[in-house]
Amino acid sequence: MAILRPGAICSGGLVLLDNPVFIFTILIAVSLSIPPIFERIKLPGLVGLLLAGVILGPSGLQFLNHKTETMVLLSGVGKIYLMFVAGLEIDLSQFRKTRNRSMGFGFLTFIVPLITGMLVGRWFGFGWNGALLIGSLFASHTLLAYPIVSRLGVVQNEAITVTIGATIFTDTAALLVLAICVGIAAGNFTAWSLMLLLVALAVYSVAVLWGIDRVGKEFFRRSGDNEGNQFLFVLLALFVASVGAQVIGIEQIVGAFLAGLAVNDVIGESPVKEKVEFVGGVLFIPFFFIDMGLLIDLPAFLKTLSSWGLTLAIVGGLIGSKFVAAWLASVIYRYSRVEMLSMWSLSLPQVAATLAATLVGYQQGILTQDILNSVIVLMVVTSILGPLITSRVASRIPVPQPETDTVDELWRDTAGLEGETDDSAPFTVIVPVQNPQTERSLIQLAALLARHEQGRVVPLVVTRAAVHMDDPGLETSLQRGQKLLRRAVEIGQAYAVPLEPQLRIDDDVPLGITRLSREENSNLIIVGWSEKTGLRARLFGTVIDSILWSAHCPVAITRLLDEPENIQSILVPVRDLTAPTLRIVGFAQALAAASQADVTLLHVCLPGIPSEQMTQFEAELARILPPDSRPVCIDIQTVAESDIASAILCQAASRDLVLMRSIRRRTTGGLAVSDITTQVVKELPCSVILFGEPHS
Template structure:
């Protein structure tokens, strides 16, 4: 198969052959009949080569490398001088409660603090009636967030900031507070790319220094019973997704399923290694948490995730921030496909640009 694939890749004779034949014909070294034969050969090989590669490359065996079972080193660690800090921008009363509940579960898991953040757009006159109304609205949102946090027995430190740009205000505050995580939400999903990643969350996702959890919560995180976490790579960023699901499961007793999708059936040895690697991502967890690991064999990753999520309350995925040719943030194709088809809650975890550049270089 390897020889056939290589032969198929080297078979097309187009550019150099055609140029040499034209020069030879113009110089009188090759007849018109030979030139026509070269053109026919060029067409045949240009069509036949890709067809051969397409048929043979699918069946090429993929070498199975040894997978380490050691857990990746995570930077989500609270210290004695700085607790695990979660910044939660509050600007939509419809999503505020679920956001605070999610932040409270994560803060409880890490022994951290929630910092609800309200941004007031700067005005030319700070004593204007409009500025006073904005301040009152933001203070009301922060008061509600503080009450929710206190009722959930977590430390709450509300923040009110004046800034010219909301997205920059969120990113700057997160940096100033040395936040470990920013949690934001959106209420509409049918125009996912246009509405979500073209506006506020677009800019925060691109500029924040820490992971950003973009959430669409259809129910209270405290009532979820089954969380699905697709696993692609075995890195610290993947471990962050697992830790969010475990933080939810620790309170509600939810089942957490880690799913790895592969296009070809793995050997028994490799499947066992994959199971160990996925469990290593979870680290040391309470025996009360029902952790399941699955290896799903299917070429269409998005379809496999949607199938597994049919009976789940939450799917936790990862998204990559990259600039498109138009300058906008583009979401990965798999995340986009899954988000459009899911009927349950969704969390997309965006990692800082420095993190995934570092992983790509390794």
């Protein structure tokens, strides 16, 4: 009888500990179950993944081993995928808006922590190369708190924009320092070899950034709407850049980050980007964090904490140096104290580049186990402290002034095509009526709005094309479509609005809808709710995802539990005073006027916001509301609540309809960030309409 090691499982003489399928199964199970548990207790999910790695690794149950080929492969892919996503998520448009100041703050928040880290390294006996690498770990940052400033509506504040833009400088510079340190550690280092390395790195960076950008744009143009091939192209670009970096003697994560920056401009905010981030965030990136946990030697980790000098120096040095950099930037650019603290807190978290570079330095023998353990403590502390401070101080930044004089201006120009709209064209609502169960409510909603705006309704059925136009299946689909359109006309006639039914044949249903919408210069598309939220929907998207991406005008995604005419009270959560939010207010006002309903505008702010700032927000919102020519009872309420979703659900309990903005799920460093809209929609007991902007 075989004697097993602790945690090993045998079956027919096969030790599952080294079986790739067994390892993959364990990793999937941990990635699925652990992060939600830690997020529920207000801790980052990645902390749970690290702890799971400790428990399952050599210091615990010994189910997983860092040195197995499967673990090396999956963790390696996760490491470069993490840096790729870090480059992919840098907002280049924000960087371009404040390029000079972003570079200025980027230099400050890079050089001050770099020098501080070098001093810490030298103090604790590291050579110049090791100290330089420790300094580079201080220099980068991960925008873990971006969703917080986005939710508060202060992303357009210059100080916030500058901090976001600075990420591209800090991460790139930190990875360049890593490449130099690894090159030095490889031996045979001379001034000439350093110069050759820098030249090779510069040429390689230009080749990746320029080459992938040019080739990618041409490939995407030629591939049209084939998202599968586009997805594979992005993955190919990632791994080619990573292998290329290794060929010229620099670390793979440098090439992965550069590939992320290059692909960033190619795919924009397309569905392909969401799929790339989804695959990484669900599969490979969690594997990397679990592997980091496997590297933690629990006795050595506890010893590092007990001899707290190094850990305290690293954590304190990072926090202090980032504060000094933010303070210097505020003095130079004359930012307020609140803006300075927001810049500091946004640049605190050390996750993506820091952990990846630490692992590389540890594997190359430049960094010790004590540094690895201290950096993990740094990651935990800053990933909790940074967002916590951001939520408290960024809420005190004044919300930017609205981009328009009144809500009416935005609502009547819902197409948002400056210089292309025709003021004499009627207000046009496109209504795809593919589902008989939702057809009546969609047509009624569209007819109410069109009647109020003196416009027209275009019921639409798109039939998927067949190989032969005389195919019996196509004929059956056309007959079904004609029946749906006749019924739509019958429903709409009661509202005395023009109805112009359209039956189209197209290879792609979503594109058929948006093509007709553009041809008709429509102001709004109204579609029925899709309950698809499973793996297939996340990987390949839904019809609504495709419509949102390709539409030129807003899309109202509806789940109506009663006829639109019976709606008497509408709740609209108002996050900020930007154009997309105000367009929803205009939609609510028009619907309320058409159905004789009341509107409540709910602004949920975090506790601690000064009362004068809340009063200012209410006053500014009241100023841009529709004039008295449209008699609608509109009430403005401001609530201070840390749990925004709960506040919205509490107010929605007595309402007939909730209007919310549809926002794509965003990831930070490849890890999913909770979506308030998703949580609210799941628990709402009433009707709901998600209002999606084009490319949202």
